[in-house]
Amino acid sequence: MTPVSASDVERDLAEEAARSRLRLRFDKVALRVVGALRSRLAAIVPEGEAVLVAIAAPIRRPTETAASIEALAPRASAGPVGETVHGNDVRLRWIKGARANMPRVIAFVHNPGPDGERLLDLAEARVTGAERPDQRSASDPS
Structure with a gap:
C-alpha cells in the first residue's frame, strides 16, 4: 500500500475542518513550524503509530x-497532552493503531479557541480509519 503524505492528509483534513x-492557519510561520515538527517527530514515532499536534496561533x-x-511528544504516548508552550495552547495525541499508509506526524495550527481538540478528533478518525465523531449514529452512546 502506498504511503499517504502528511501534507495530503492535512490538506484533506483542512477542507473538512x-x-x-x-x-486553520497557513501563514509562513505556521507552515514552518508544521514542517519542523514533521521532520523532528517522524524519527521517534514507530511504524503503525502517529502523533497528532494542534497549536493555537499566533x-x-x-x-x-x-x-x-518535540520534547513533549513522548509524554503523549502515555495519554493526551495539553500544555501552554511559549504562550501557545498545544494539544498532542499519540495514536497506537494507525493505518499502515498514514503519516506518522500530522500537525495543525489554528486560531485561538477550543478548536484543538476537535481537530485532533478529526485527525484521529482519519488516521485510524474510525468513524468521525460527528457521524456516529444517534444510538451510539459514545
Whole structure:
C-alpha cells in the first residue's frame, strides 16, 4: 500500500475542518513550524503509530515552540497532552493503531479557541480509519 503524505492528509483534513467551521492557519510561520515538527517527530514515532499536534496561533517563537513540542511528544504516548508552550495552547495525541499508509506526524495550527481538540478528533478518525465523531449514529452512546 502506498504511503499517504502528511501534507495530503492535512490538506484533506483542512477542507473538512473548514466545512466544520474550524479555523486553520497557513501563514509562513505556521507552515514552518508544521514542517519542523514533521521532520523532528517522524524519527521517534514507530511504524503503525502517529502523533497528532494542534497549536493555537499566533506562534511568536517558532523555533523554540517546535523544540518544546518535540520534547513533549513522548509524554503523549502515555495519554493526551495539553500544555501552554511559549504562550501557545498545544494539544498532542499519540495514536497506537494507525493505518499502515498514514503519516506518522500530522500537525495543525489554528486560531485561538477550543478548536484543538476537535481537530485532533478529526485527525484521529482519519488516521485510524474510525468513524468521525460527528457521524456516529444517534444510538451510539459514545
